[in-house]
Amino acid sequence: xxxxxxxxxSRNATSIVSTLPDNQTVAINHPSKQLQCKYxxxxxxxxxxxxxxxxxxxxxxxxxxxxxATIFAYGQTGSGKTHTMFGPDGYDVRRxxxxxxxxxxxxxAAGVIPRSIVxxxxxxxxxxxxxxxxxxxxxxxxxYNEQLYDMLRxxxxxxxxEIHEEPGVGIYVSGLSEYAVRNAGDCLALVKLGEENxxxxxxxxxxxxxxxHSLFQxxxxxxRIEDGAExxxxxxxxxxxxxxxxxxxxxxxxxxxxxxxxxEELTNINLSLYxxxxxxxxxxxxxxxxxxxxDAIIGHVPYRESKLTRLLQDSLGGNSKTVLIATLSPAxxxxxxxxxxxxxxxxxxxVMTFVKLNEKRPVDHALVQRxxxxxxxxxxxxxxxxxxxxxxxxxxxxxxxNSSAQLQEALxxxxxxxxxxxxxxxxxxxxxxxxxAGLSSTTPRLSTPQRHTPGKFAIVGGGNSxxxxxxxxxxxxxxxxESFEDxxxxxxxxxxxxxxxxxxxxxxxxxxxxxxxxxxEEEELKDSVQRLMKLFKKERKSYGEMFSRMDGAEAVGxxxx
Numbered sequence: 001x002x003x004x005x006x007x008x009x010s011r012n013a014t015s016i017v018s019t020l021p022d023n024q025t026v027a028i029n030h031p032s033k034q035l036q037c038k039y040x041x042x043x044x045x046x047x048x049x050x051x052x053x054x055x056x057x058x059x060x061x062x063x064x065x066x067x068x069a070t071i072f073a074y075g076q077t078g079s080g081k082t083h084t085m086f087g088p089d090g091y092d093v094r095r096x097x098x099x100x101x102x103x104x105x106x107x108x109a110a111g112v113i114p115r116s117i118v119x120x121x122x123x124x125x126x127x128x129x130x131x132x133x134x135x136x137x138x139x140x141x142x143x144y145n146e147q148l149y150d151m152l153r154x155x156x157x158x159x160x161x162e163i164h165e166e167p168g169v170g171i172y173v174s175g176l177s178e179y180a181v182r183n184a185g186d187c188l189a190l191v192k193l194g195e196e197n198x199x200x201x202x203x204x205x206x207x208x209x210x211x212x213h214s215l216f217q218x219x220x221x222x223x224r225i226e227d228g229a230e231x232x233x234x235x236x237x238x239x240x241x242x243x244x245x246x247x248x249x250x251x252x253x254x255x256x257x258x259x260x261x262x263x264e265e266l267t268n269i270n271l272s273l274y275x276x277x278x279x280x281x282x283x284x285x286x287x288x289x290x291x292x293x294x295d296a297i298i299g300h301v302p303y304r305e306s307k308l309t310r311l312l313q314d315s316l317g318g319n320s321k322t323v324l325i326a327t328l329s330p331a332x333x334x335x336x337x338x339x340x341x342x343x344x345x346x347x348x349x350x351v352m353t354f355v356k357l358n359e360k361r362p363v364d365h366a367l368v369q370r371x372x373x374x375x376x377x378x379x380x381x382x383x384x385x386x387x388x389x390x391x392x393x394x395x396x397x398x399x400x401x402n403s404s405a406q407l408q409e410a411l412x413x414x415x416x417x418x419x420x421x422x423x424x425x426x427x428x429x430x431x432x433x434x435x436x437a438g439l440s441s442t443t444p445r446l447s448t449p450q451r452h453t454p455g456k457f458a459i460v461g462g463g464n465s466x467x468x469x470x471x472x473x474x475x476x477x478x479x480x481x482e483s484f485e486d487x488x489x490x491x492x493x494x495x496x497x498x499x500x501x502x503x504x505x506x507x508x509x510x511x512x513x514x515x516x517x518x519x520x521e522e523e524e525l526k527d528s529v530q531r532l533m534k535l536f537k538k539e540r541k542s543y544g545e546m547f548s549r550m551d552g553a554e555a556v557g558x559x560x561x
Contacts, residue, residue, distance in 0.1 A: 075327030077246030
């Protein structure tokens with residue numbers, strides 16, 4: 001307990017919170033409530049700042065390796081959030097030489113944020129990572145009365161900022177300043193500057209209580225060339241370090257002289273924390289539902305109902321390795337707030353995030369140039385000749401491969417049969433047909449021949465039986481050719497329909513995956529699903545009509561036979 005908590009003249013509270021020997025269980029022993037909750041780790045009051053940071057240091061390592069990360073502190077006012085994240089007032093940051101990888105020396109009381117900064121620059125200076133170039137940007141923003149303010153350029157909070165979202169970029173604050181830093185010392189100086197511009201006020205729970213939620217963001221862009229890898233790759237990752245304002249009940253007995261500004265602060269803090277609790281509860285419920293049934297319907301998460309939750313959307317349920325530090329006051333008169341914090345932490349413990357490597361390959365300009373040259377060549381062929389032949393695209397003339405040779409041989413045989421057919425027609429007194437009229441001299445393709453004789457017929461009037469057999473064989477051959485062309489056309493139509501259905505299903509899988517990773521909202525998902533279902537129904541109707549035509553054609557063919 002702190003001095004003002006155990007002071008007989010003010011609160012006269014007793015300690016009701018303890019940690020069990022397993023270093024995971026928190027126990028509450030109160031005359032009206034007995035409770036035990038188990039988490040990943042619990043810290044006793046005598047733990048040091050270094051002990052806490054050792055449990056969350058993997059986030060800084062993940063950032064250096066190209067993954068997004070978030071650490072945020074949640075708890076009641078006066079429970080130690082700002083002390084844990086930043087350190088005590090006036091924490092010592094001494095600059096060292098710029099020659100080594102570590103550009104700052106911290107005292108033992110330094111919090112999570114200063115320690116993370118120092119570790120990040122140590123990681124980025126490792127020789128075994130194959131880092132060619134690195135750029136580090138930092139920004140500092142606070143959410144005060146549901147408005148966003150730049151803590152590095154707007155100390156008077158005179159100009160509020162807006163949150164935007166763009167595909168490929170994600171959620172960002174428009175107009176927020178970003179500073180490129182060379183080392184940990186520069187970065188810590190900006191942290192110090194931003195902290196001096198934070199909104200604070202004295203309350204009955206804390207003499208310097210934070211009245212805004214602060215978010216210190218570190219963005220790392222690095223280019224690497226690793227052994228065994230193909231070319232270079234670019235990694236871009238971000239690290240959110242969040243110190244939330246504390247929840248606090250109105251003490252009307254001791255604070256009857258509330259100013260309008262204090263009332264607005266307290267109302268907006270509790271509102272944003274309430275929305276944060278709703279988001280965590282919805283994410284926890286969705287995670288449990290998906291654990292039981294992967295195809296379960298995902299419930300709505302109210303990110304947009306608060307600037308805080310909108311800003312932390314990726315950290316809560318998106319692409320980020322997120323760690324929550326829940327701070328408790330052991331005082332007996334804070335029982336309700338302590339239970340509420342434990343419940344929040346328990347729900348957050350079951351939330352699932354989907355972490356992925358933020359990697360992209362640089363553009364291969366040589367390949368792009370070759371493709372552009374090829375496109376220009378094909379366009380020139382279209383412009384000059386009006387069509388693109390097989391020889392122009394592949395460089396192989398028709399008839400050079402095996403299939404083309406067989407086709408040319410078949411065309412020759414058909415031509416010979418047509419000459420023999422005209423001889424037979426002259427004997428029978430029938431008009432002759434031009435030789436090669438149905439054949440193309442430029443493309444290896446059969447056109448439908450013009451036939452004057454049915455496929456099956458009988459020669460009457462003493463005709464030559466061998467001539468009749470030859471004409472019947474020729475008619476059967478042409479019927480086969482026509483059926484073959486019809487079959488190819490039908491197959492092409494079936495393949496086209498199959499490709500369109502496959503494309504629809506791929507788009508459906510893409511939008512559902514984007515929704516599960518919180519890249520799109522529920523309304524956007526519904527609109528996309530409705531649009532794709534309309535396309536699918538249209539394609540299914542077209543598919544049915546196509547097979548009806550095929551069945552009708554087959555019936556007509558059988559009837560002719």
